[in-house]
Amino acid sequence: MTTEPRRMLEVIDLMVFFENALAINGLNMEVREGEIVGVIGSNSAGKTTLMNALSGLIIDMRIKEKRRGGERITVYGAIRFNGEDITATKPEERVRKGIVLARERHPVFPESSVLENLKIAGYLKKKSEVKETVAHVFELFPPLAKLQTRKAGFLSGGEQQMLAIGMTLVVRPRLLLLDEPLLGLSPMMQRVVVEAVVRLREQTGITVVLSEQFARPVLPVIDRGYVVENGMLALSGTGRELMANPEIKSAYFGI
Ligand SMILES: Nc1ncnc2c1ncn2[C@@H]1O[C@H](COP(=O)(O)OP(=O)(O)O)[C@@H](O)[C@H]1O
Numbered sequence: 214m215t216t217e218p219r220r221m222l223e224v225i226d227l228m229v230f231f232e233n234a235l236a237i238n239g240l241n242m243e244v245r246e247g248e249i250v251g252v253i254g255s256n257s258a259g260k261t262t263l264m265n266a267l268s269g270l271i272i273d274m275r276i277k278e279k280r281r282g283g284e285r286i287t288v289y290g291a292i293r294f295n296g297e298d299i300t301a302t303k304p305e306e307r308v309r310k311g312i313v314l315a316r317e318r319h320p321v322f323p324e325s326s327v328l329e330n331l332k333i334a335g336y337l338k339k340k341s342e343v344k345e346t347v348a349h350v351f352e353l354f355p356p357l358a359k360l361q362t363r364k365a366g367f368l369s370g371g372e373q374q375m376l377a378i379g380m381t382l383v384v385r386p387r388l389l390l391l392d393e394p395l396l397g398l399s400p401m402m403q404r405v406v407v408e409a410v411v412r413l414r415e416q417t418g419i420t421v422v423l424s425e426q427f428a429r430p431v432l433p434v435i436d437r438g439y440v441v442e443n444g445m446l447a448l449s450g451t452g453r454e455l456m457a458n459p460e461i462k463s464a465y466f467g468i
């Protein structure tokens with residue numbers, strides 16, 4: 214008997230409007246348990262809006278905008294997590310279900326040390342559990358292990374990104390959402406982060422959705438990818454299929 218991995222996340226006809234501007238336009242996608250799925254798209258394609266919709270942050274944004282009489286945010290369509298409709302589920306409730314987002318440009322607490330930042334992120338978890346995950350974070354990101362007592366504000370961009378991902382791991386996600394984790398990193402740091410994601414999945418079976426502007430560093434490691442243009446799905450397929458696609462080659466690899 215072949216057992217396909219269980220469908221963990223389903224996005225059905227998702228639309229997100231900021232006032233009258235359509236940021237996500239009829240997007241459909243699915244993520245199976247244990248997969249690494251990429252969302253590839255250029256600047257303004259809708260990656261962050263999609264991540265905010267998946268994590269539920271868009272609900273908070275909508276409430277905030279409404280309260281201050283700001284622009285109207287409207288969401289249509291549905292998001293299902295393990296078969297349950299979570300479209301209206303608040304972000305903190307989604308975190309409890311295991312959906313955790315590392316936001317684009319990831320805030321860390323600059324005056325606190327690396328270790329303190331990780332502990333702060335785990336304030337809701339048992340101490341023993343936090344200790345265990347923190348050890349795992351340092352094992353995944355060796356450069357970070359050497360900087361435990363360094364104030365986060367003094368870390369390089371790459372080190373801060375590792376810390377930000379580490380902080381989400383302390384929350385013990387089942388579905389980890391990484392919004393442009395490679396943004397602004399040197400090619401070497403990009404490799405460190407990409408390799409850590411791969412090892413993380415190997416070691417814990419965690420499911421990952423990561424967004425990225427450039428296909429090159431991520432296509433080799435994703436199981437499947439969705440290419441988004443102007444909030445619409447332009448292409449989807451396995452990492453291998455996308456790498457072989459001529460349009461992708463010219464648009465995202467520059468060849
Ligand atoms: N808070 C907002 N208010 C108005 N427009 C927004 C807002 N956030 C994003 N947009 C618009 O939605 C589109 C998608 O943006 P975004 O999701 O940030 O793209 P990406 O993360 O791929 O760069 C863009 O056209 C952007 O200008």
Ligand SMILES: [Mg+2]
Pocket residue numbers: 260261262317393
């Ligand atoms: Mg973005």
